[in-house]
Amino acid sequence: MSEMSDEALKLKQTEIAVGPDLKNLKPDLSENALKVIEKRYLIKDRDRKPIETPEDMFRRVAHHIAQGDAVYNASAEEIQKTEDKFYEVLAKLEFLPNSPTFTGAGTKLGQLAACFVLPIEDDMKAILKTQMDMGLIHKSGGGTGFSFSRLRPKDDTVGSTGGVSSGPIGFMQMFNDTTECIKQGGTRRGANMGILRVDHPDILDFISYKEKDGTLSNFNISVALTKEFMDALKEERDYDLINPRTKKIAGKLNAKDVFDKIVNGAWRNGEPGVIFLDKINEKNPTPNVAEIEATNPCGEQPLLPYESCNLGAVNLKKFLKKNKDGEMEFDWDRLDEIMPIVVHFMDNVIDVNKFPILEIEKMTKQNRKIGITVMGFADMLYDLGIAYDSDEGLAMAEKVMSFIERRSHEESSKLVKTRGEFANFKGSAWDKKGAPKMHNAATTSCNPTGTLSIMGSCSSGIEPFFALAYTKTVMDNDALPEVNEHFLRVAKERGFYSEDLMKDILKTGSIQNVDGIPEDIKKVFKVSSDIHPDWHVKMQAAFQRHTDGAISKTINFPNSATEDEVRKAYLLAYDSNCKGLTVYRDGSRAYQVLTTGKKESKTSEDSDTQIAQHTIVASGITIVPRDRPDVTHGYTYRIKTAYGKLYITINDDENNMPFEIFSHLGKAGGFFAAKAEAICRLMSLSLRSGVDPEELIEQLKGIRGPTPTWGEDGKMILSLPDAIAQTLEKHISREQGRLDLAFENEKQAVVDKKEEEIQTQFSNGYSQPEYDKAKSKSLADMGEAPACPDCGAMLELGEGCLKCQSCGYSKCA
16 A cells, blocks of 8 residues: 655645646546555555545556656656656556556655566575565565575585585475565565476475475465476386486486376365476576576566566457447557557656665666556457357457567567667577567566456456356445346347346356356356366467466366366466466365255254254243363364464263363464464353354354465365364264264265265266366355455455455455
8 A cells, every 4th residue: 555645745746747638538447446446556644545536546657657768868748748648548447557556656665566586596695685685575565486496405415514404495484484474564465486396306395385284375386397307297207306406316206296296286275386497498588697497476477586577457348349330349450559658658667666676676677578468358258259268269369469469579679769679688589680679578478467457347367257247245235246247238138138037147157057048148158167177278378379478377177176187287288388377176275065065954853953942042041051070081183274273172071072172272372362262162151051063163164364274184274263163073073983873863864975975076077068067056165265355255266366356355466
């Protein structure tokens, strides 16, 4: 959130003059966009109240970025013309730069880049310097990517002390803890990407580390796969592990075994991801400077150490218009007109940016990489009547991105006349016969557009829509259905609109299994979960063919997907020349799908018990809890939470039913320990008063806190109440299994058998014809920790990132 004194803002505003043609141009913003802009981008006074309007914000950004022309000796009049052009594309929402440009432009902070890559050398002083640099970057609001591949392996010799090394994972944990400390002092947590080469001796520990311990909560992790490894995988043989300190072979591993472990982790909870290191370096524009070893946190920018992400998005939705026949078409002429402005804008960002450390400023200005992406691609396909999962959809992806790639290269080449080649041009990939001279080493990428797409009222990046309808919470906690505008228009034009139909769609967000909708509409209006993973990969590959950087996109799988399907997606991505891949299996981090039927399967006995309990309360009878016996028996469970290790003891009564619950929260203590103790005391009182444990589980399970984490069994621990409820549920199941209790009646046996069948069904995988049948039953069944930590609404997982459509929260923006 940006701040500026009232005096400083008034001074800044007096500097902003607007050309006569633009005085009446005001941004047309949706209610959602206005809410997001006020919360995240508008400058606030000392009381946190906005002291600028959205129009002021766009003018502030345009004015600040236009000052970059002064570096190249532009006159005041020329700078004003540049500012007017910048304001026009911003106010029309045709182009939007990354979030830090909105928060940093014209403010004291002045930091305009989204993320950075820092080096990790095998030297203690260098490691500690990088740790400090990371802290400064996070303080400025940026994210960081690292390759830990240069570090000697765990237990390797340390010459200066005669001791042994802690290895890459030990230092990753140190960086993670530093990030946590800075997060606690700021408004948001810094994001990190940790990468390790597949031929590092510690690779097996790296692959399984987050799965086993639930640690590194401030890191995404990815394995850097090499050509040598992929060749060994295809040939089903071993490959060499290399000690980075000695550069000698330190052992061998079977490529298939290692790949299986990577696939299993991705299948379980989406990590680790993979990057294809040789594919990245084949397209490295500056191999004369260094090899690329790492990416930014979301993976769309493979960068050299000390390079930064300078990103912006063209809003494709704004170029859709009706022709004379009333049909929707794309305005290629207008897109062509704005490309010089977009490249000019993003190049200026580099010159006016206040970089957090000197080395980043130096390297960024030497290579001058920019990353132009698109958003609103799904809007474009819907309006043009093109299915995302079709050859026509792939062709449109290539047409759009090749156009932007070609025009951005042309405009960068034109800048050479007035601004010169980028400093590292000589010896670069551009320095060859027949290639144009370039002012920017790279111009395109496909990055997450998170909050920007909400501001632009369009779909995120190159992703399909998450749902065609969802519930939006407004003032007074009223829940209103929000229906996709393109679908709503077509439904009314084609005459199949009805409120009942919209309610049916709201249940799942998809129309594929809804009656009364024409098949041609179903073909076009698919949402992310309707699209087979192969088409997600194909779409990523289509954009990658015309992108200098890489792609941040999520390959979505239904919960029923098998590890083999995930494996095939990785191999398809490699064979299609993608530079990396992020996969997500619906519900794999929360398992909502496996418990969907529980609330609906109460027996008549359960109902009778509920009636009896409510009767007691209604009759005014005072319930007296049973006395605690001197001796009880039970179990103690250890659960990994985001607040430390939680120890829960559950004791049973003489009937082997839970009687009391105690908790102790490991290192965290204080407030969180008190919260856990309070919950357990009230649960114990309820149990001793005859409340059914299932009722307690139903009330507490699924409560979501701001920092979910993963348990050892792959289930997400959403909060302390959720952890306690999950443990009580596990305890009850354990008691039933240990004592081999008979079912109390035949109906209960049928209920349990049905739940067993559900779990079996979701572990058997799916085939292509069965794909549509394997969808989640509701929107609540989808995604990782679906509650937004800011407003509690449903989160979307796309572009390799989490985003809230309701309030604009984005883990990457």
